[in-house]
Amino acid sequence: MRKTTDDIDTSPYTGPAGGWGSMKSLAEITLREKSRPEIARELTRQNKPGGFMCVSCAWGKPAHPHIAEFCENGAKATAWELTGYRVTPEFFAQHTLTELRGWKDFDLEQAGRLTHPMKYDAPTDKYVAVSWAEAFADIGAQLKGFDPTKVVFYASGRASLETSYMWSLMARMYGSQNLPDSSNMCHETTSVGLKQAIGSPVGTIHLSDYDTCDAIFYFGQNPGVNSPRFLHPLRACAKRGVQIVVFNPLKERGLERFTDPQNPIEMATGKSTPIASQYHQVKAGGDIAALMGLCKYVIAADDAARAAGQPAIIDHDFIATHTVRFDDFAAKARATGWEEIERESGLSRAEIEESARIYIKAERVICVYGMGLTQHVHGIDNLHMLVNFMLLRGNVGKPGAGFGPVRGHSNVQGQRTVGITEKPELAPLDRLKELYDFEPPREKGWDTVDACEHIIDGSAQAFLGLGGNLARAVPDTARIEPAWQRLPLTVSIATKLNRTHLLPGKTCYLLPCLGRIETDEQATGPQAVTMEDSFSRIYGSRGRATPAAATLLSEPAIVAGIAKATLAPNPKVDWDAWVGDYGLVRDAIEATYPDKFARFNDRMWIPGGFWKGVPAAHREWQTESGRAEFNVPTAMSATGFEDADGRFRLMTLRSNDQFNTTVYGYHDRFRGIKGTRDVVLMNRADMARLGVAEHDKVDLVGDAGDNGDTRVGGLLVVPYDIPEGCLGAYYPECNVLMPVSHHAEQSRVPAAKSVPVRVERAA
Known part of the structure; x- marks a missing residue:
């Protein structure tokens, strides 16, 4: 055992992902949280048709689910939300915010569910309880005095489609396009890079494509931690002989071997399924070079085959019909030397060529990736190289092949679909003007980096957060945290206490909301909400657990309360009716996006969700050229900085x-x-x-x-x-x-x- 103290142990873990370790972890958190008795019932409904969609990741929900369609971390998220602990006004009476800032992140959220709307009282340095009416009235009065173009409306990726639509509409009716969200922190590189190269800003595959693929090339994503339910299709692929080639700096156990907790034989015998066929530990930032090496080998093999009169390796018909700039990229690949590729990737030529031979043999390849590709200075080059690699053999827009980015928070992709974006070109502004008779802002708003810069320099006037813990999630926290407290107004909608809530602006409100797992009773009865997964499929979700407190409001009700207190009455937006019946919000979403949400209320309960459509999935390329585009990378390292002694x-x-x-x-x-x-x-x-x-x-x-x-x-x-x-x-x-x-x-x-x-x- 490698212990430094009685409490700290760094002994290497030798077991698989899943297995008894997952079961033990779930049992521990359920007991520790004193979770409500309802948790057993709710876990049987998690990610099931007619049930509730997990509040954790955005992995797909199958039409025919497992008996237990939840993973270790998804079950932890459910236990965390159904905790028996409460943060009441009495809690805040006992603790100043200065004291609470000394608590660790775990301890803050471990304190439990928030129960009452709170306002920061500067003289006592404490939160004090207020009524909902008082909170809404003061927030509205404050917002009326600000420049809308300097107010931030942040949205966490957990909020439903209904809430997100209302949030973005409220912001734009107020006059703000500052709608940063979780995507700005993680997969915006996908939204930009894929959109440029194939015309669609999201993944192109269906969950069912894992049933027919021949190979999976896997870059910079850790399923054992970030999307454990993905381990089930990976296990199934491995068992039927699919070659899974991994490029990742760290050896992650979920990509090495997995014991299925729902397989009695594996659980009884301790056996596990090997996942990766090859595992290449590329340097951080080395994926451009690794992908260039793969492409270089494929192009060279094709050159040799054609010179020898043998069948081509590259799909030249696909390239001629569907792509542009192949010759430019091929010339770059041929000219790039193996010495540079090996130096920048940290891999040997032999390793890269071994992987490329698998790619050449496979007819249907899925490319999976995560933030290991997107969160780099030259992340766009990472994405473009990924597209170059897949276009070589036509692995886009056919069954069993395509791009499978693994998204994080449960509705981060869906929020963009219904208008959470700072980019005016991505929002249907003319349609909103027609539907609601107002003039939406047309200028580009602030993304997350912009918001941070404006908070730091003091030009931001207010921050409203729909969930999340943005002050803790963003970079440069030594400058962000003191600057956050200089904001004239901060408002946070949340279920639990986190560090952002301890950085109060001059006026500060903390507004507690219902969780997705809980019954949401409104004027027309219990309500349901919807969200979109990583595969662009949309699902209904209905909570049935007892609310943590009778004083909580739903997210739509809170958004409507702020909107009514801030905006002039608009006869075309009945906020109260929308809160009373979320189906009316879905009707509004359908009217705004008829191509994606036709018959929204009728289709939301389809098992496995309904697909909003992705043009590139059927080889419709909505790019500037009208075709899929090869791109020559601007750098061979994605880091954006030079290596130096001691760096x-x-x-x-x-x-x-x-x-x-x-x-x-x-x-x-x-x-x-x-x-x-x-x-x-x-x-x-x-x-x-x-x-x-x-x-x-x-x-x-x-x-x-x-x-x-x-x-x-x-x-x-x-x-x-x-x-x-x-x-x-x-x-x-x-x-x-x-x-x-x-x-x-x-x-x-x-x-x-x-x-x-x-x-x-x-x-």
């Missing part, structure tokens, strides 16, 4: 006991880290060069050059199988090391998967 590439990571900024506990089981999050994962060769030993304490110091000498101190060194020159440490604790300016070009996603840092011995 490391830091990847910020989530633990197995975490979802986004929500920390469920201190046991990152798959990485063998228990009892702490204050660690840095380091290659042993790097440790030797620095002269540090296992369990020494070090500081990580920001090395980006424009956010000062920021540091995270006293991190425990844990030797780990990670590429030389790369480090791993936990998000959001290490966000302070990343300046707001360190973001992806074009998409402006914080580049959290390659942050330049130095390592210093702890004082």
Whole structure:
């Protein structure tokens, strides 16, 4: 055992993903949370037709679900929401916000569900209870005095389609296009990169395509932590002989082997299914070079085959009919040397060629990826290279093939579908004007990076947050946190307490809402909501659990309350009627987006959801050229900074006991880290060069050059199988090391998967 204290253990984990470890973890959190007796019933309804959609990730919900259609982290999210603990006005009477800022993230949310609307009282440094009417009236009065173009309406990816539509409509009727959301933090690179190259900003596959694919190429995504239900189709693919080729800096257990908790034989015998056929530990930021190597081999093999009079390797008919700029890209691939590819990727030519041979043999390839590709300065190049690779053999727009980006929060993709965007070209502004008889703002609004910059420089006047924990999730927290408290107004809609709520503006409200799992009783009876998954399918969701408190309002009711207090009456928007019957909101969504939401209310309960449609999935390319586009990368490293003596590439990571900024506990089981999050994962060769030993304490110091000498101190060194020159440490604790300016070009996603840092011995 490698223990540093009685509470901290860093012994390597040798078991599989899933199995008894998942069962034990679920039991522990259910008992710890004193979850309501309803949890057993609710888990049987989770992700089922007619049930509720998981409040965690956006993985697809099958029409024919497993007996238990929930994963370890999804069950944790349900237990977390159905906790028996409560944060009442009495709690806030006992604790100042200054004191609470000293609590850890886990302890804040562990305190329980919020029960009453609260207003910050500066003289006592405490939240005090207010009535809903008082809160709405004051928020509306404050908003009427601000410049709408300087007010932020942030939306977490958890809010339903109905709430998101109402939120975006309220913001635009107010005069603001500042609608940043969770996508700005993670998959905006997908929205920009795929849109440019294939004309569709989302994935092109269906969940059923995993039943017919021949190979899966997998980049920068960890299913064991971020989307555990994905392990079931991966296991099925592996068992039928699908080659699964993984490119990821860290060895992640879910991509190595999986024991299905619903398989009695595997559970009884301890057997597991190997997942990856090949596992290549590419350097952080090295995927452009790795993909260039794959493409270079395929193009060279095709050149050789055609010269020898053999069948072509590349799908030239597809390329001629459906693409542009192939010759430019092929010339770049041929001219790029293997020495550069090996240096930038951290992989050998032999490893890359071995993978490319699998690609050549497969007729139907799915390309899976996550934030390991999107969160880099040159993340767009990552996406363009991924498209180049798939276009070579026509692996887009045919059954069993295409792009499978794995999205994070449960409705982050759906929010964009119904208008949560700062980009005017992505919103149906003319249609909104026609439907609601107002003039929507036409200028580009603020994305998350813009919002952070304006909060820091003091030009933002208010922040309204529909869920989430944005002040903790964003970069540059050493500058963000004090600036947040200088905002004239902050409003947070939430179920639990988090660090953002402890950074009150001059006027500050904390508004507690019902959770998705709970019964939402309105004027016309119990209501249901909808959301969209990573496969562009839309589902109904109905909560049945007893609300945490009788004083809670639903998210739509809170949005309507703010809207009515802020906006002039509009005879074409009956906010009260919408709150009384969410079906009327869905009618409004259908009227706004008839091509995607025809017969919305009738189709929302279709098992497996209804598909909104993705043009590139049937080879309709809505690009500037009208075809799928090859693109020559602008760089061979995605990091956006030069390597230098003593500079490391830091990847910020989530633990197995975490979802986004929500920390469920201190046991990152798959990485063998228990009892702490204050660690840095380091290659042993790097440790030797620095002269540090296992369990020494070090500081990580920001090395980006424009956010000062920021540091995270006293991190425990844990030797780990990670590429030389790369480090791993936990998000959001290490966000302070990343300046707001360190973001992806074009998409402006914080580049959290390659942050330049130095390592210093702890004082």
